[in-house]
Amino acid sequence: MAIVVERKKLGFFERLYLPQIISGLWITLKNIFRPRVTLEYPDQAPVLPVGYRGAPTLVKDSEGREKCVSCQLCEFVCPSKAITVTPGEIPADSQYAFIEKAPAEFKIDMLRCIYCGLCEEACPERAIVLQNNFSINGASRAELIYNKTKLYAEGGVLPDKIMKWKRVKDNAELEGGSH
Amino acid sequence: MSYLINQTATCMPALLGTADCSYADMALFIVLKVVFALAAIIVIMCFAALSVVAERKVCAYIQGRYGPNRTAIPIIAAIPLVGNFLKKNGLMQLVADGLKFLLKEDPLPAHVSKLWYLAAPIMSLSPILICACLIPFGVWWDSGGAAHPLAAANIDVSLLAVLAIGALGVYGAIMAGWSSNSKFPYMGAIRASAQVISYELTMALAAMSVVLYMGSVSDSPLSLFEIASAQEQSWFFMTQPLAALLFIVALFAETNRLPFDMAESETDLVSGFHTEYGSFKFGLFFVGEYGHVALGSALFIILFLGAWNPLPYISYPESWGWISTLLGFITFLVKISAMIFFFIWVRWTLPRFRYDQVMALCWKCLMPLALANLVFYMAIAAI
Numbered sequence: 001m002a003i004v005v006e007r008k009k010l011g012f013f014e015r016l017y018l019p020q021i022i023s024g025l026w027i028t029l030k031n032i033f034r035p036r037v038t039l040e041y042p043d044q045a046p047v048l049p050v051g052y053r054g055a056p057t058l059v060k061d062s063e064g065r066e067k068c069v070s071c072q073l074c075e076f077v078c079p080s081k082a083i084t085v086t087p088g089e090i091p092a093d094s095q096y097a098f099i100e101k102a103p104a105e106f107k108i109d110m111l112r113c114i115y116c117g118l119c120e121e122a123c124p125e126r127a128i129v130l131q132n133n134f135s136i137n138g139a140s141r142a143e144l145i146y147n148k149t150k151l152y153a154e155g156g157v158l159p160d161k162i163m164k165w166k167r168v169k170d171n172a173e174l175e176g177g178s179h
Numbered sequence: 180m181s182y183l184i185n186q187t188a189t190c191m192p193a194l195l196g197t198a199d200c201s202y203a204d205m206a207l208f209i210v211l212k213v214v215f216a217l218a219a220i221i222v223i224m225c226f227a228a229l230s231v232v233a234e235r236k237v238c239a240y241i242q243g244r245y246g247p248n249r250t251a252i253p254i255i256a257a258i259p260l261v262g263n264f265l266k267k268n269g270l271m272q273l274v275a276d277g278l279k280f281l282l283k284e285d286p287l288p289a290h291v292s293k294l295w296y297l298a299a300p301i302m303s304l305s306p307i308l309i310c311a312c313l314i315p316f317g318v319w320w321d322s323g324g325a326a327h328p329l330a331a332a333n334i335d336v337s338l339l340a341v342l343a344i345g346a347l348g349v350y351g352a353i354m355a356g357w358s359s360n361s362k363f364p365y366m367g368a369i370r371a372s373a374q375v376i377s378y379e380l381t382m383a384l385a386a387m388s389v390v391l392y393m394g395s396v397s398d399s400p401l402s403l404f405e406i407a408s409a410q411e412q413s414w415f416f417m418t419q420p421l422a423a424l425l426f427i428v429a430l431f432a433e434t435n436r437l438p439f440d441m442a443e444s445e446t447d448l449v450s451g452f453h454t455e456y457g458s459f460k461f462g463l464f465f466v467g468e469y470g471h472v473a474l475g476s477a478l479f480i481i482l483f484l485g486a487w488n489p490l491p492y493i494s495y496p497e498s499w500g501w502i503s504t505l506l507g508f509i510t511f512l513v514k515i516s517a518m519i520f521f522f523i524w525v526r527w528t529l530p531r532f533r534y535d536q537v538m539a540l541c542w543k544c545l546m547p548l549a550l551a552n553l554v555f556y557m558a559i560a561a562i
Contacts, residue, residue, distance in 0.1 A: 021529065028241045028528045037243040 053115045053130040056083075056108055057155030058148065061163070065096055066152065067127035070103040074119035074128050082112035083119060099165055106148040110136050129158060215331040216312045222512075223311040226473035227466050230519045231276065232269050234469075237523045247272035280462035288359075288455055295358035300456065300463035303351025306344045307470035313337045313344075314477050315404045317487050317508035320497055328404035329508060337403040338390065341478060342383055346433070348471055349375040351464070352442050352452040359455040367451030370534060371442030374432055377541040378439075382429035384549035385422040388556040389415050389482055395560060403478075407486030411494040414485035421552045423483040425545055430479055432537070434471045436522055438529040439537055446531070476518030480511065484518075487511040 013019050039046055048054075061067050070087035088104025090097055119128045133154060138144045146154070232247070239246030247269035256262040256271070265271050287293065315328035315337075327333070334340060349371055356368020393400035396409055406415075416423035432439040443451035453464045480486060487507030488494040495503035495510075532540070 021525075024528045025524060028524060031243065032237070032240045034243060036240075036245055038245050040245070 048132050048134075052132055052134075053117045055110060055115070055133045055136050055146075055154065056113060056117075056119055056128055056130050056151075057133075058106060058127060058151040059129050059155040059158035060152065062157060062159040063163075064157070065165075066102055067125045067158075068103050068106065069099060069101050069125055069127070070106075071101075071124065073122040073124065077118045077122040079116060079118065080112045080114050082109045082114075083107070084109075096165070103148060106151060108146050108151060110144045110146055111141060125164070126158070126160065129155065131155065212331065219311045219314065219316070219331045220308050222316065223307065223314075223470055223473050223477075224466070226515060226519065227469035228273060228277070230469045230472060230523070231465070232273050233519060234523050234526075235272070236269055237520065238527045241524075241527045250275045277462075280459050280465075283458035285458045285460065290360045291455060292358040292360065295354045296455075297460075299351050299355035299358060300460045300467070301351075302354055303348055304463050304467035304470065306347040306351075307467055307474050310341045310345050310474050311470075313341050313403070314474070315407060315481070315486070316477075316511055317504055318404075318408070319504040320500065324497065326408060326497075328407075329504065330404065333404060334402070335399040336401045338386060338401045338406065338482075341403065341474075342379075342386065345471070345474060345478075346375065346379055348467065351467065352435075355456065355464070356452040359452075361455055363449045364452045364454045367442045367444065367448050367454070370444070370448075371435065371452060374435075374439065374441050374537060374541075377538065378429040378432035378545075381425055381541060381545045381549045382433060384546075384553050385426035385429065386482060388419055388422040388553050391553070391556050391560055392419070403481050407481045410485045411488055412492055414483065414488075414491050416483040417491060419483070419552075419556070421548065422556075423479075425549050425552065426483065427479060428545060430475045431522070431525070432541070434475045434522075435468065436472065437526040438532050440531060441534055441537055444531065472519060472522050473515060476515045476522065477511075480514045480518060484514060 058066070058068055068085075070085050072085045072087065075083045075085045084105075084107040085103050086105040088102055090099055090102050115130065117130050120126075120130050131154070136144065236246040248267045250269070250272040251262070251266045252271050252274060256266055287296070312331040313334065315330040315333070317329035318326050319329055320326055330337075352371040353368045356364040356366075356371070359365070389406060390400045392415075393406055393409060397405045399405050409415075431437075435442045440451075443453075445451070448454070453461055456464060485491060487510050489506075489510050495506050497503065499506075
């Protein structure tokens with residue numbers, strides 16, 4: 001059965017239409033003097049929300065050590081196959097030789113990356129982090145495949161509360177208590 | 180100026196072949212007239228161009244945006260203050276738009292009727308330019324104290340001529356729609372013709388009530404200059420408010436502006452009558468449309484809003500001479516700008532009418548009102 005919608009009976013002034021036009025004009029006139037809502041982007045930076053997923057980057061810890069241990073979990077989890085990790089060894093004379101592995105090369109193809117953040121979730125070392133950079137541009141395709149140097153330059157340092165590779169005793173001293 | 184008047188007096192009979200006049204005088208007369216006509220056309224074209232920017236800016240402000248404020252011409256933008264002013268107000272965008280229309284490829288579709296397709300944009304713009312020569316932009320006084328209009332052509336029936344020639348602009352739309360050989364332009368053209376023919380009646384009837392009044396105070400009631408001069412005291416929108424309202428509504432329809440832009444109606448007709456047009460030919464339609472708005476504003480101001488008088492019951496005194504002329508001219512231009520702002524303001528406020536509503540509004544509402552208004556003033560004139 002068809003539903004009959006009750007229409008409101010219009011009064012004389014409503015049918016005249018002119019008062020409505022004038023009130024409409026008044027609304028648009030007020031709008032002219034309201035502040036603009038446009039963000040003038042290249043001049044004004046947008047305010048990014050907490051947890052924003054920008055470009056993935058590699059980070060170092062507070063000692064300046066690269067956190068990545070080239071486990072390649074991010075490479076396997078990456079749905080768009082943007083990440084390529086070439087595993088490498090930490091040289092025996094380094095003070096971090098006991099960690100054994102670090103990436104020889106780490107490439108992220110920014111043209112393929114979909115900023116899903118699965119690499120960040122998968123990383124056991126919190127070495128790969130999606131940060132705030134959303135303006136990714138370059139003059140060629142090759143330029144947009146970020147290598148290890150570029151990724152560390154973008155990432156910077158992300159200090160952790162617990163130094164995972166320190167001995168338990170050292171961490172306890174950092175915390176200021178006993179283990 | 181006074182020299183020109185003398186020249187007119189001596190040369191007009193000569194041009195008509197009834198009196199003697201030296202060829203040099205005749206040549207000078209013609210050159211001066213051409214210069215005045217060009218000046219009038221330039222004023223209208225400047226308004227057309229600036230109203231494109233104004234449209235984009237005002238619509239942006241109404242919608243909470245900034246509008247065009249980035250385009251910069253390298254050297255000019257570097258001038259301190261002026262460069263930034265031009266850039267922020269989108270005036271260099273105007274140059275960019277114009278250049279785009281000029282430099283784009285000018286395609287001629289294979290399926291169109293070539294002659295009429297090419298003639299349509301010219302037909303849409305040229306009536307506006309002809310009308311611009313008939314509009315008095317101000318008043319000046321010769322040494323004898325007689326008032327003369329600041330117009331390229333001062334003819335006794337200028338109101339009639341402006342209404343008649345201005346209405347020819349719709350033939351541009353009809354020719355474009357017909358020659359495009361495509362359904363959307365065709366429908367746009369049908370709508371444009373039906374709408375303009377209907378609203379022209381209302382418009383002329385509304386203007387008639389002013390002419391009726393003018394008939395009792397002047398020898399040439401159809402002259403725009405006489406109508407303007409009669410408004411030094413009260414303006415006609417005060418004595419004939421209904422006629423002014425009907426005239427402005429009809430003017431919106433006549434210039435194909437929202438809420439009556441049936442001919443273009445981009446939501447249902449792609450782009451209406453100029454769907455098949457591109458680059459410079461589209462540019463001519465575009466300029467013609469805004470020229471029509473500027474011209475319509477000038478006509479409304481002369482008929483109802485006191486022409487070059489600054490306020491009702493106040494006019495620039497004759498004793499100031501050319502200063503009054505200049506002030507009057509500026510006042511007239513300011514009024515046209517205000518009217519164009521009103522046109523734009525209404526466009527970004529009201530939604531488009533449906534086609535049948537447009538027709539019903541005209542024939543069932545505005546036409547009877549205009550007739551009643553005319554009869555009312557006829558009765559008053561008879562008493």
